[in-house]
Amino acid sequence: MPLPLDMYQIRGARPLQGIVNISGSKNATLPLMTAALLSDEPSYIENVPNLRDVRAMIKLLQHLGAKVTFNAGTLKIDPRAFNVDSVHYDLMVRMRASFYAMGPMLARLGKAHISMPGGCAIGDRPVDIHLRGFEELGVRHHHRNGYIHAMHNSLVGTRLSLMGPNGTSVGATCNVMMAAVLAKGTTIIDDAAREPEILELANFLNSMGARISGQGTGILKIEGVKKLFGTNWKVCPDRIEAATFAVAALATHGDVTLRGVQRTACASTLFALEQWGAAMDWPEPDVLHITRGKKEKRPLHIVTEPFPGFPTDAQSQLTALLALTPGTSHIRETIYPERFKHVPELNRLGANIRAAEKGKIEISGVPALEGAAVMASDLRAGAALIVAALAAHGTSQVRRIYHVDRGYEMMEEKLRTLGAVIERQKETAEDPGMESLSLSAEEEDVTLGGEAAEG
Numbered sequence: 104m105p106l107p108l109d110m111y112q113i114r115g116a117r118p119l120q121g122i123v124n125i126s127g128s129k130n131a132t133l134p135l136m137t138a139a140l141l142s143d144e145p146s147y148i149e150n151v152p153n154l155r156d157v158r159a160m161i162k163l164l165q166h167l168g169a170k171v172t173f174n175a176g177t178l179k180i181d182p183r184a185f186n187v188d189s190v191h192y193d194l195m196v197r198m199r200a201s202f203y204a205m206g207p208m209l210a211r212l213g214k215a216h217i218s219m220p221g222g223c224a225i226g227d228r229p230v231d232i233h234l235r236g237f238e239e240l241g242v243r244h245h246h247r248n249g250y251i252h253a254m255h256n257s258l259v260g261t262r263l264s265l266m267g268p269n270g271t272s273v274g275a276t277c278n279v280m281m282a283a284v285l286a287k288g289t290t291i292i293d294d295a296a297r298e299p300e301i302l303e304l305a306n307f308l309n310s311m312g313a314r315i316s317g318q319g320t321g322i323l324k325i326e327g328v329k330k331l332f333g334t335n336w337k338v339c340p341d342r343i344e345a346a347t348f349a350v351a352a353l354a355t356h357g358d359v360t361l362r363g364v365q366r367t368a369c370a371s372t373l374f375a376l377e378q379w380g381a382a383m384d385w386p387e388p389d390v391l392h393i394t395r396g397k398k399e400k401r402p403l404h405i406v407t408e409p410f411p412g413f414p415t416d417a418q419s420q421l422t423a424l425l426a427l428t429p430g431t432s433h434i435r436e437t438i439y440p441e442r443f444k445h446v447p448e449l450n451r452l453g454a455n456i457r458a459a460e461k462g463k464i465e466i467s468g469v470p471a472l473e474g475a476a477v478m479a480s481d482l483r484a485g486a487a488l489i490v491a492a493l494a495a496h497g498t499s500q501v502r503r504i505y506h507v508d509r510g511y512e513m514m515e516e517k518l519r520t521l522g523a524v525i526e527r528q529k530e531t532a533e534d535p536g537m538e539s540l541s542l543s544a545e546e547e548d549v550t551l552g553g554e555a556a557e558g
């Protein structure tokens with residue numbers, strides 16, 4: 104009998120008020136953890152969020168032979184016994200960022216037998232750009248029974264591009280960079296991702312003795328070195344968690360101060376919220392105070408893009424806010440065109456959102472949302488449903504919140520500190536919407552128009 108899953112029970116329509124501390128970045132932490140394998144000395148990483156994905160990555164590093172401890176937000180990674188050159192399907196299924204182990208395995212062990220990562224709710228998640236980059240460095244690989252078997256005699260620097268059909272690849276840029284730092288000669292990566300997490304990884308590797316330049320410009324230059332050393336590092340704050348709490352403050356008519364907001368990393372999200380009509384001020388450099396302010400709230404027309412464009416990871420949360428914004432908004436998703444599993448769930452809460460065409464939705468603002476039972480399908484869809492439930496009148500349940508636990512540290516504690524009424528419970532069949540099933544006779548007549556409702 105599988106364990107009952109967790110859900111959030113949320114009583115909405117209460118403004119979030121107060122101060123919230125943004126945790127360390129999940130998407131920066133994960134590649135840093137595999138990059139620590141590139142040295143044969145221990146590294147220490149601080150401000151690491153206690154997330155399901157971080158715990159999964161710890162298990163992966165231990166599987167590979169490293170010794171890892173995690174106390175009070177600090178990871179100690181001792182890679183001296185790193186010698187396992189395989190990553191099994193069950194580890195990969197648990198978290199596709201396990202694929203970041205491939206670069207360090209090739210760089211230090213000369214081979215990698217690694218499961219193809221599965222797809223997920225937001226798309227099929229191919230790895231062809233990663234493999235193309237490795238091939239350019241001299242790696243040969245073949246696929247059998249769901250595994251990639253890769254090896255090389257030596258990694259040799261070269262000039263290569265990581266452009267793909269939906270733009271460049273964050274993961275491939277991380278992976279190929281990690282292979283190139285110990286290659287012979289110099290590697291130039293054209294069309295490299297420019298996300299803040301790439302800067303974080305390049306600067307982390309440089310603190311280990313790597314020689315990387317151009318991070319953030321789209322063209323990375325990596326001069327191979329013989330050896331890397333252990334390092335101490337503090338992870339940057341999570342720009343997507345910051346976006347999530349900023350949107351939640353606005354959707355609930357709140358007044359929230361977020362500690363740990365890096366303006367450049369969040370620029371496109373903050374610009375969109377300013378266009379929407381939010382009032383923002385900065386009591387300190389990395390501290391954002393946000394309210395709805397007095398300006399008229401306007402619909403938005405957003406296109407997600409690689410950094411510095413609007414981040415795909417904040418798209419579903421913004422959709423929840425636009426669902427309550429007068430007028431008609433549009434979101435075009437160019438990174439993961441199927442990343443709309445949150446839409447039918449938001450519509451269960453009373454939103455009015457429809458697919459305009461492939462990869463694009465049209466959002467007609469409604470005056471209010473109403474509590475209901477909804478289900479998370481992935482990490483950011485879950486975050487969007489939490490935002491909507493916090494704004495909705497009445498009680499909502501957000502089910503399958505193990506998705507949310509992957510990327511949000513202490514979500515219910517942080518929200519309760521801001522005044523939310525939110526409880527983590529085991530999923531039950533009770534559904535807050537059930538009350539409406541006992542319609543009175545006259546309601547029945549009006550609602551169903553006296554005829555049988557649509558099947």
Ligand code: EPZ
Pocket residue numbers: 130131133200226227228229230231232233234267268269270271272273274275300415416437438439482483510
């Ligand atoms: C990273 O995923 C993030 N994950 C994602 O965040 C984020 O949505 C994504 O970058 C885009 O910003 C982590 O950092 C752990 P990509 P990644 O390779 O590296 C296609 C979250 O919610 N592509 O930049 O896997 C791909 O299908 C997660 O925190 C190829 O075609 O993303 C997509 O359309 C979700 N071939 C586009 O490129 C490849 O070999 C961008 O993907 C690789 C990717």
